[in-house]
Amino acid sequence: MGTVGIVLIVVLVVAVLLVLFVIGIYNALVRLRNQVDNAWSQIDVQLKRRHDLIPNLVETAKGYMKHERETFEVITKARAQAMGANTVTDAAKAEGALGDALSKFMLVVENYPELKANQNFLAVQEELTSTENKISFARQSYNDQVLFFNNKIQMFPSNIVAGTFSFGKRDFFEIESAAEREVPKVSFS
Secondary structure, rough: OOHHHHHHHHHHHHHOOOOOOOHHHHHHHHHHHHHHHHHHHHHHHHHHHHHHHHHHHHHHHOOOOOOOHHHHHHHHHHHHHOOOOOOHHHHHHHHHHHHHHHHHHHHHOOOOHHHHHHHHHHHHHHHHHOOOOOHHHHHHHHHHHHHHHHHHHHHOHHHHHHHHHHOOOOOOOOOOOOHHEEEOOOOOO
């Protein structure tokens, strides 16, 4: 075997190693993309649960809060917008508005002691609180997965494979809610 044969074997081995390297990066990117999609589906499940609980909360409250039609309309509108969101960014914005509407609703509920004592209302409120916590944990998990994915598609050498196969950056699920941005007020009086 001459020099040409050895060079050909070396080139072939390097080409095979390069192909295996690209396949490995591609598979890692697919795995991360699927993890992001799975994390989003976990958020979606909790958001659906939240959306399903809101009408029960409103219906329970309507009997007590006969003069709060505007409050109910705001929640209903915010819920409809949240359910109709198609992208992560739209969902985050709509869920922030829904969270604000629910916070205002809960402030109005404070004016109705009979409602606050109603067992059905308390049960739905507890379910909603539990769901809000699950949404928070799912959102954190989703954002972690997005961070891993976005880092992978932006860092060398995987950014070359990501660009070649059109792996695009994913958006974080960041809720812009006035209620979440406010500093809680603590009072011991």
